Amino acid sequence: MKHIFWIIAGVVIVLSVVNFGFTFVQVREEKATLSNDLGYRTRLLADSLKESIEPAYSAGSAETLQRTVGRFTDNERLRGLVVVDPRGEIIAVSENLPASIRGNTLAANVMDADSSRGEFVRSSDGSFYVFAVPLHEEQRVVGALLLVQNADFINTYITRIWLDNLTRLAVQILFFSIVIAAIVRWVIVKPLSRLAESVRRTRAGSGTVGVVTEHSFFFQPLASEIAKLSKSLSQARSAASEEARMRLEKLDTPWTAERLKEFVKAHLRNRPIVLVSNREPYVHEKVGNETKWSVPASGMVTALEPVMEACGGLWVAHGSGNADREVADAQGKVQVPPEEPRYTLKRVWLTQKDVQGFYVGFSNEALWPLSHMAHTRPVFRKNDWMAYRRVNGKFAETILAEIKDLQNPIILVQDYHFALLPRMLKNARPDASVGFFWHIPWASAELFSICPWRKELLEGILGADLIGFHTQQHCNNFLETVGKEVEALIDLEQFSITRDEHTSYVRAFPISIAFTNGAPALGGTEEKATPPDKNAFKNLGIETEYIGLGVDRLDYTKGILERFKAIEFFLDANPQYRSKFTFLQISSPSREGSKKYRDYADECAAEAGRINKKFEDGNWRPIHFEKKHFSHEELHPLYAAADLCLVTSLHDGMNLVAKEFVAARSKEDGTLILSQFTGAARDLKGALIVNPYSAEEVAEAISKALAMSPAEVHRRMKVMRNAVRDSNVYRWSAEFLKTVANLA
Numbered sequence: 112m113k114h115i116f117w118i119i120a121g122v123v124i125v126l127s128v129v130n131f132g133f134t135f136v137q138v139r140e141e142k143a144t145l146s147n148d149l150g151y152r153t154r155l156l157a158d159s160l161k162e163s164i165e166p167a168y169s170a171g172s173a174e175t176l177q178r179t180v181g182r183f184t185d186n187e188r189l190r191g192l193v194v195v196d197p198r199g200e201i202i203a204v205s206e207n208l209p210a211s212i213r214g215n216t217l218a219a220n221v222m223d224a225d226s227s228r229g230e231f232v233r234s235s236d237g238s239f240y241v242f243a244v245p246l247h248e249e250q251r252v253v254g255a256l257l258l259v260q261n262a263d264f265i266n267t268y269i270t271r272i273w274l275d276n277l278t279r280l281a282v283q284i285l286f287f288s289i290v291i292a293a294i295v296r297w298v299i300v301k302p303l304s305r306l307a308e309s310v311r312r313t314r315a316g317s318g319t320v321g322v323v324t325e326h327s328f329f330f331q332p333l334a335s336e337i338a339k340l341s342k343s344l345s346q347a348r349s350a351a352s353e354e355a356r357m358r359l360e361k362l363d364t365p366w367t368a369e370r371l372k373e374f375v376k377a378h379l380r381n382r383p384i385v386l387v388s389n390r391e392p393y394v395h396e397k398v399g400n401e402t403k404w405s406v407p408a409s410g411m412v413t414a415l416e417p418v419m420e421a422c423g424g425l426w427v428a429h430g431s432g433n434a435d436r437e438v439a440d441a442q443g444k445v446q447v448p449p450e451e452p453r454y455t456l457k458r459v460w461l462t463q464k465d466v467q468g469f470y471v472g473f474s475n476e477a478l479w480p481l482s483h484m485a486h487t488r489p490v491f492r493k494n495d496w497m498a499y500r501r502v503n504g505k506f507a508e509t510i511l512a513e514i515k516d517l518q519n520p521i522i523l524v525q526d527y528h529f530a531l532l533p534r535m536l537k538n539a540r541p542d543a544s545v546g547f548f549w550h551i552p553w554a555s556a557e558l559f560s561i562c563p564w565r566k567e568l569l570e571g572i573l574g575a576d577l578i579g580f581h582t583q584q585h586c587n588n589f590l591e592t593v594g595k596e597v598e599a600l601i602d603l604e605q606f607s608i609t610r611d612e613h614t615s616y617v618r619a620f621p622i623s624i625a626f627t628n629g630a631p632a633l634g635g636t637e638e639k640a641t642p643p644d645k646n647a648f649k650n651l652g653i654e655t656e657y658i659g660l661g662v663d664r665l666d667y668t669k670g671i672l673e674r675f676k677a678i679e680f681f682l683d684a685n686p687q688y689r690s691k692f693t694f695l696q697i698s699s700p701s702r703e704g705s706k707k708y709r710d711y712a713d714e715c716a717a718e719a720g721r722i723n724k725k726f727e728d729g730n731w732r733p734i735h736f737e738k739k740h741f742s743h744e745e746l747h748p749l750y751a752a753a754d755l756c757l758v759t760s761l762h763d764g765m766n767l768v769a770k771e772f773v774a775a776r777s778k779e780d781g782t783l784i785l786s787q788f789t790g791a792a793r794d795l796k797g798a799l800i801v802n803p804y805s806a807e808e809v810a811e812a813i814s815k816a817l818a819m820s821p822a823e824v825h826r827r828m829k830v831m832r833n834a835v836r837d838s839n840v841y842r843w844s845a846e847f848l849k850t851v852a853n854l855a
């Protein structure tokens with residue numbers, strides 16, 4: 112719509128300029144012609160009147176003179192006559208001649224010069240052409256005769272020209288606007304957007320070749336080229352799909368989005384997949400007058416988004432963005448990814464009170480610290496628990512309504528926000544396969560026992576057919592907790608729990624990212640061919656020889672303060688690295704509704720400030736603390752170019768940042784320093800494993816990393832890249848989906 116407006120505005124400007132130009136010239140010419148004509152006719156009239164007036168003037172008869180003058184009063188355009196004596200005194204004047212004209216000074220000038228002259232005069236009575244001619248008696252100037260002509264008709268005529276031309280311009284503008292809008296809309300925009308839609312559908316695999324060429328008369332050559340292109344694309348796609356099908360059985364080949372799709376088709380026989388999480392994969396926000404979308408900083412989203420892109424289906428999540436409602440339909444649904452829709456996101460709307468109790472309160476102030484051994488006391492509030500139950504119920508209702516016409520759906524419930532949901536869903540729909548994945552650690556039976564609602568939580572989780580954790584240790588802890596808290600039959604061989612005739616299987620599925628070794632991924636983090644380039648750091652004002660990187664949600668479990676302490680320790684112990692080493696900490700603001708998180712953010716900023724003050728030298732300061740959200744596209748060049756990445760979580764289910772760093776190192780360089788308390792420490796054997804509580808140990812790892820031989824760096828990175836490549840998120844979901852589908 113905007114572009115049509117600008118095209119029309121351009122045409123309006125051009126038409127107006129041309130029209131005004133022509134009208135201006137026309138007006139000037141018409142005015143000159145009319146004025147000359149009036150002047151000429153007045154001169155002729157003046158000559159003939161002079162002949163009749165001079166004898167009367169010479170006879171000295173004022174009465175005869177007045178009678179002669181009177182005869183010409185209001186005659187057509189001639190407004191009147193004035194006869195003056197040599198002193199300029201009026202001797203005779205036409206009756207109705209306005210007073211403003213009578214005393215015209217032209218008479219005196221004409222008598223002095225002894226030659227006739229005319230001029231246009233504008234007065235309150237109108238516009239006039241005054242022409243004066245000297246009167247003679249025996250060659251002597253004895254007076255003057257003034258002829259006053261009405262000149263208003265010239266202005267009236269000029270005004271008419273302007274009005275006529277402006278009316279013509281308005282009609283032209285209207286006509287052109289309608290024609291242009293119609294042409295742009297029907298001949299350009301519509302066919303182009305149909306073309307784009309066809310291309311998009313073909314690219315997404317849901318369109319047919321040839322649709323592209325329909326309705327695109329104007330773009331026929333382009334359309335037929337695109338049709339050929341999409342034909343090649345669909346041929347390539349079926350070849351890839353065929354290959355993926357063949358590879359399905361060979362488990363040692365890498366998993367890709369395509370292979371996962373084929374797997375879903377073959378093993379799940381197109382059973383509908385519904386994924387449920389609190390955090391939505393795309394958030395729409397108002398930025399000024401514009402609506403923008405972003406992918407939130409969340410490990411769960413990073414891992415599951417590529418899976419949904421590959422498999423399609425429905426993702427149900429809390430609509431938390433301030434423009435979420437605006438872009439969703441009446442049912443809260445929106446097709447995503449926004450640029451290339453592949454699945455449906457259904458947003459559930461929560462009240463401020465729900466969010467406070469369910470999310471900020473019970474999820475993040477009770478369950479999060481309860482599950483992480485980070486020495487932060489959980490806060491259990493009855494009201495938060497009630498809100499948690501209420502919101503789990505609300506999500507259950509929404510999902511049950513969505514699946515009411517679907518048979519044997521597979522429902523994948525994500526994370527600690529929805530511990531009660533598996534039971535609610537399974538009770539209402541026993542035919543559904545319910546998988547539940549707990550993305551954070553399951554600390555221990557002892558720690559869990561302090562939760563006042565532990566039995567209800569376990570009851571809820573045990574509604575699932577399959578319960579997944581990142582590590583075997585978390586599975587063991589969970590089984591031990593169930594054994595301690597509820598009456599159930601625990602089979603340690605099967606790793607299953609049977610209660611009220613329903614069996615839940617407990618398995619470790621170490622999550623990962625969409626590392627595809629250069630093969631096209633449908634989303635998420637993937638290896639890109641861009642060479643490492645420290646310019647990305649220069650843009651942030653970092654130009655030192657050595658650069659360390661940290662990327663975390665601003666969360667106390669990520670050990671950011673401990674990391675800063677280790678950097679201080681490192682610079683104290685290794686002064687030769689001062690002014691040569693900079694640490695960039697990217698911290699995406701997180702859970703800002705909670706005071707604990709706001710305070711932690713302030714503490715991190717203060718600690719970075721303190722350490723910077725201690726070491727700063729000229730323009731150099733050791734820690735750059737960027738408290739803002741970076742997109743995956745912005746993070747990638749930083750991951751690819753840093754010398755080392757520090758992951759010092761005090762406790763972490765998996766930690767995907769560690770895997771993203773590894774995936775970004777296509778040159779097989781760079782060192783990962785990784786906390787022993789992350790799930791990732793079990794998968795990434797090439798990392799320098801550290802205890803984040805020991806600043807000395809982390810500082811030593813930093814100096815070891817910076818002094819490590821390139822061969823050693825390469826060897827370690829290669830090991831890690833192989834691990835992430837082999838166990839990417841497509842394998843993770845295939846294994847989870849296969850297990851959950853086979854249980855039913």
Ligand code: GDG
Pocket residue numbers: 407408409410411413414550551622662663664665697698699739740741742743746763764765766767768769771
């Ligand atoms: C939970 C568990 C487990 C994007 N922009 C920014 C940013 N991101 C992305 C990172 C990464 C993700 O956010 C963070 O993932 P993690 O796995 O490190 O952590 P959690 O969000 O706590 O995830 C975790 C995960 O679930 C999956 O199961 O691994 O253990 O706690 O993809 O690229 N991150 C930051 N700033 C940004 O601007 N910090």
